[in-house]
Amino acid sequence: MAEVNWKKAYHDLENHIEAIMRETSELVNNASPKLRLNDVLIEKTNTLDVVIDATGDTMEYAIDLIDRKGKIETIKTGYQKANAFSFDIPAGRYTITAYAKESLKDNSRVFEKIQVNFKKDVK
Template structure:
């Protein structure tokens, strides 16, 4: 490649790399995280407590709690900003469906269904 001024080409590239790096950094740092349900934590004491761990932008959470033996009605919480739920329910077998969605996007949601046997644990046990 005769006639190429390599020193000038190198300096031109240096000038552009800084702008490209800034633009790339802005895109990466300002990008909204992808909606993802990471984990559903369930603890059982005298209440059934559920915590939904999800990744996304401006999240809302909901729970459907279904009694597998049919002794009580299904509980549907509706969406809320808190990712923590506590249920005072009788001992039994339940299906818990945990939902997470992004507030601004009504049609994007993720969910996980878990079966759980619940038995109250009293402090003196």
């Protein structure tokens, strides 16, 4: 069995390490972020305002709003580029399903379902 020249092996590695680090840096910095739903922010005043905070590449957002008492029809917004939604609805109990997807990928979608009691502020 041949003897390993550790000194030569170390110098070869030393000569290649900078190129390896540059290549790794390019891969990390140019990688698309992983699709993730970070938060669904809800503001309740005279309207029910929902903002979807998501991470991904070229995002689109949608909301399904379901009246848990059955007084209004289910509202399905369809996907849009803006992540903010405003609903002028009667006071009540609702389930909000917030969706985020990457518009260039057909099957990449995340969602979160939230129940909210909405009471209009009287000003």
